[in-house]
Amino acid sequence: MGRDTRRSRIVVLVLLVVAFILITVDYRSSDSSSGARGMLRGAFGGVEDAVSTVTRPIGRTVSSLTHPNRYRQRADALAAENAQLRRQVADDAEVRRQAAALVSLRLLADKGQYMIVPARVIAVGDVTGTDWTVTVNAGSDNGVAPDKLVINSDGLVGTVLSVTAHTSVVRLACDPASHIGARLESTRLLGAVSGGGGPDVLTFTLYDASHQMKVGDRLVTFGSLDYAAGVPIGVVAKVLDAGGGLSRSVEITTFASMGSLDMVGVIVGKPVSDPGDRVLTPLPAPPSPAPSSAAPSQAPSPAPSQAGPSGPAQISPVPALAPAATAGTG
Incomplete structure (x- = not known):
């Protein structure tokens, strides 16, 4: 038995030596079918493949142990590449969003024939309730001047308070000191909107106390020497008084959301003529009345009168209603 074990060891040793010889010849020879390497491969090719199959995983394991940072560096490189691709996708989405906002702003300006300078909000001022301002990245070098109206794609945002060469401070319409x-x-009834009620809430005071306003009425700017006319402001949300004084006041919900401003436009050129109400989004048409299909199932109607010469018979009123009404008033 000892002889068999010794013989097995010798055979394994010989096979290992042959395999390493073949590997050495394989690296040094460019022709795999000629010379000594071809002869050896023909004789011990199967043995070489078997030994390579056994030793290859061992070699890889040893390589990973001797170079522990190789795979970690590869994983870090792939993670960095993935993060870069994610940033690129996010940047592309932001560019598309800004382009869409600019297109919407341009459409509103075209309706009112306003000349605007596009700008982005780059800073927010004190919004504690006593001062509502933002800073935009357009200034006097772009033609911006104080007291110009500022809009976004939804409507009025505010007025320019101060300017530098490259930036401007905008007083939002909801600022307590704002009066526009x-x-x-669809009327020429004038008033003024002022802030102080919250980020998206204004108060509109109508000068003519004889006119009543209702929820759903919409407002636009009147226009002046500095302000452009016809800019959408908001819609009446609540009537604040019953009209006992010299004016009427209502609460306005602004079209523009003051808390999420980004792309805005400063109106640096007014239209030649007042745009009126054309910048406002057209109101939806009222629903058409339902057809009177339930008439046959209603209670029996009074007997019709005789047909006259000009048309078919008409429904006569209930005779008992008129005397009862007369008696009640006497």
């Missing part, structure tokens, strides 16, 4: 002339849609 306005008028009701």
